[in-house]
Amino acid sequence: MVSRTAQSVLAIDLGAGSGRAVIGRLTQGGGPDDLRLSMEEIHRFPNDPVRVGKHLHWDILRLLHEIKQAILKAVQLEGDRLGSIAIDSWAVDFGLIGTDGQLLGNPYHYRDHHTDGVMEEVCARLGRERIFAASGLQFLQFNTIYQLAALQAQQPGLMDRADKLLMIPDLLRYFLTGEMHSEYTNASTTQLLNPVTRTWDAGLLSDLGLSPSLLLPPQASGIRAGTLSPEVCAELGVPPIPVVTVGEHDTASAVVAVPAEGKDFAYLSCGTWSLLGTELPAPVLTEQALTWNFTNEGGVQGTTRLLKNIMGLWLVQESRRAWEKAGSRLSFPQLVQAAESAAPFVSFIDPDDDAFLNPGHMPEAIQAYCARTGQPVPASEGEIIRCVLESLALKYRFVLERTERLTGKRFDGLHMVGGGIQNSLLCRFTANALQRPVWAGPVEGSAIGNIVVQYMALGVWNTLHEARQVIRSSFPVRTYSPENVDGWAEAYERFRGIIGE
Numbered sequence: 001m002v003s004r005t006a007q008s009v010l011a012i013d014l015g016a017g018s019g020r021a022v023i024g025r026l027t028q029g030g031g032p033d034d035l036r037l038s039m040e041e042i043h044r045f046p047n048d049p050v051r052v053g054k055h056l057h058w059d060i061l062r063l064l065h066e067i068k069q070a071i072l073k074a075v076q077l078e079g080d081r082l083g084s085i086a087i088d089s090w091a092v093d094f095g096l097i098g099t100d101g102q103l104l105g106n107p108y109h110y111r112d113h114h115t116d117g118v119m120e121e122v123c124a125r126l127g128r129e130r131i132f133a134a135s136g137l138q139f140l141q142f143n144t145i146y147q148l149a150a151l152q153a154q155q156p157g158l159m160d161r162a163d164k165l166l167m168i169p170d171l172l173r174y175f176l177t178g179e180m181h182s183e184y185t186n187a188s189t190t191q192l193l194n195p196v197t198r199t200w201d202a203g204l205l206s207d208l209g210l211s212p213s214l215l216l217p218p219q220a221s222g223i224r225a226g227t228l229s230p231e232v233c234a235e236l237g238v239p240p241i242p243v244v245t246v247g248e249h250d251t252a253s254a255v256v257a258v259p260a261e262g263k264d265f266a267y268l269s270c271g272t273w274s275l276l277g278t279e280l281p282a283p284v285l286t287e288q289a290l291t292w293n294f295t296n297e298g299g300v301q302g303t304t305r306l307l308k309n310i311m312g313l314w315l316v317q318e319s320r321r322a323w324e325k326a327g328s329r330l331s332f333p334q335l336v337q338a339a340e341s342a343a344p345f346v347s348f349i350d351p352d353d354d355a356f357l358n359p360g361h362m363p364e365a366i367q368a369y370c371a372r373t374g375q376p377v378p379a380s381e382g383e384i385i386r387c388v389l390e391s392l393a394l395k396y397r398f399v400l401e402r403t404e405r406l407t408g409k410r411f412d413g414l415h416m417v418g419g420g421i422q423n424s425l426l427c428r429f430t431a432n433a434l435q436r437p438v439w440a441g442p443v444e445g446s447a448i449g450n451i452v453v454q455y456m457a458l459g460v461w462n463t464l465h466e467a468r469q470v471i472r473s474s475f476p477v478r479t480y481s482p483e484n485v486d487g488w489a490e491a492y493e494r495f496r497g498i499i500g501e
């Protein structure tokens, strides 16, 4: 029998652009309680959505194939040391399962336009106050609730045949184990789950005409949710490794990995999306939280993630994709370099303007925003990326200050985790805009949070506090201190004027 700390775990972390498989291991440091966490990426793969006619879908079977390749590699590397497997991914999207246990079609991508106008219709019917009181969630058109309402209206036959709804990690885990379970943190992103009772809101479901039997009871993270099925074991030639639930909403796992010391801290999970907020023992369901469109997503160990979605590096990713189509070959680091040498504080955008959710051509959408707000229109790649990064940093300040007003707390600085922290210009701009220190690290936030909760399920740690101590001593954190304070303070006033706040 391999001891708990000698076991390794396999974390599958699926982002909107790519997926990675990471082995987590524990090593004994100097003292008896001095554990060190290490991780090794063993498989990385693209997560390319597929357009079918007018609609955008996830290639879910391709993701399953890649996960199986990762399991093969992990077993080859770790043998019987491999104690468990767990999956985390982006939120809100799901697959529908028929009464025969089969998937009823490829999941929609949350940026697909089938939800255009649906949120407004549902809110007019049920009322934002009612929905917020029952769910505590921010209003975003791609929330699961509006995707289901869209399917009810556009594909009633499909909804009639749907027996169970499984969020992306639940669905992939079902394919691996044959067991259906619904994990809590991701369930909390549907806008159908009550953050106080932590169960599906029966009143909301009935008002929406959704059968409660469509949804499985939400289960906590850190529990065993099956083992690899006999079919998968036979196909891959591997043993029936346990599959456990973790913070399956990748942002929930990223928050686990924030190396904070105290209980009061502010975080920014930075990737395709930027999620900025704090960790609380209970949701904030005030009228102000509703007015400012904050969200109370479920966290690991019964915590609440009070946060706000900010459009994030999607603005840079989509700009680069547009320029690449036009033949430009600038890499992300080259784009950041060009932004660094562009003139400062020329024009700003509200990163969360609807125009940026899924425009055909992001640079043109940014230029159009600047033109319609009467600002100089950025022309070069460097000018456009600088406008984006400065605007993101200023929006981070705006959301951090509102988080403080909603909670009555004051944060000394901001923890930044996730792939986006490799953009050191963004980290610097953020410290400058906040006029407070930024502590950047770890990069692989979601994967580390996934690994940590697997070890908690193995009994290595009981509390997030204990686990975060080991994260702090295992992964580097870079501190960015504020510079050029005056320029940014004036920029912030202009920015607020432009976003109308």
Ligand SMILES: C[C@H](O)[C@H](O)[C@@H](O)C(=O)CO
Pocket: 015, 016, 089, 090, 091, 092, 110, 142, 249, 250, 251, 273, 275, 309
């Ligand atoms: C829709 C986004 O995926 C979601 O709001 C965000 O929290 C996320 O999951 C980022 O990966």
